[in-house]
Amino acid sequence: YDPLVCACAAELLSASFRYQKLEGFCSALNVCELPSSTPEILTLLAELLQCGEPGVVHPVLEGISRLCVHEEHEQHLVNMVVAQPGVISVFAAAISASSSVFARAASLGPLSSDAPQVYGAYVQEAALEVLFTLSATSLAMRLLLGREPSLLPRLLPLLQPPAIPSHAKRAATVLLNLASAPGNAAAFRPYEVGLAHLAMNPPTDRNHPATPQLIAEILHELHT
Numbered sequence: 745y746d747p748l749v750c751a752c753a754a755e756l757l758s759a760s761f762r763y764q765k766l767e768g769f770c771s772a773l774n775v776c777e778l779p780s781s782t783p784e785i786l787t788l789l790a791e792l793l794q795c796g797e798p799g800v801v802h803p804v805l806e807g808i809s810r811l812c813v814h815e816e817h818e819q820h821l822v823n824m825v826v827a828q829p830g831v832i833s834v835f836a837a838a839i840s841a842s843s844s845v846f847a848r849a850a851s852l853g854p855l856s857s858d859a860p861q862v863y864g865a866y867v868q869e870a871a872l873e874v875l876f877t878l879s880a881t882s883l884a885m886r887l888l889l890g891r892e893p894s895l896l897p898r899l900l901p902l903l904q905p906p907a908i909p910s911h912a913k914r915a916a917t918v919l920l921n922l923a924s925a926p927g928n929a930a931a932f933r934p935y936e937v938g939l940a941h942l943a944m945n946p947p948t949d950r951n952h953p954a955t956p957q958l959i960a961e962i963l964h965e966l967h968t
Contacts, residue, residue: 758807
């Protein structure tokens with residue numbers, strides 16, 4: 745096992761999704777021994793996400809976030825998560841992995857010259873994009889996401905500085921989608937007081953103008 749080789753392979757796979765959709769992905773690349781169908785590709789992606797190696801997990805996650813750009817991929821991604829719900833904890837972990845994890849992963853990738861914080865911002869953005877796409881699909885998916893105990897504690901800190909403003913808004917939107925599922929109310933209950941405090945005491949940073957309104961909408965969803 746060579747971590748650098750595996751990380752490079754994951755980067756190449758991720759980069760391929762910039763230009764290729766899932767349908768016909770393998771035939772377009774013309775690479776031997778790649779999965780031959782969309783379900784097989786998604787199974788491979790799910791297994792890579794759960795391999796535990798940040799140098800592999802993070803590029804694959806970024807590649808999946810690129811797939812989210814195309815609406816026709818949504819059901820495929822939903823099927824992947826339903827088949828292997830363990831990937832949800834991977835998405836949650838990527839939101840706020842430790843700096844040491846990002847440093848180790850960054851040293852294997854093309855961003856090795858950048859600070860781990862920069863690498864971490866890319867990974868966080870990818871995780872939020874995937875979660876946003878999934879949480880917007882169906883009630884069943886929102887309930888499945890809500891059952892992951894590590895997700896809300898990772899999303900909630902992004903609602904205030906020093907979170908990147910665009911990430912704060914994305915996190916708030918994911919939380920709003922999850923709150924719209926009545927079955928998730930119990931998962932939110934331990935955090936309602938904190939959410940109310942944030943809604944009444946919004947960040948003074950003007951770069952976070954939309955977050956207080958979204959927080960108020962989250963609370964409204966939880967009590968309607």
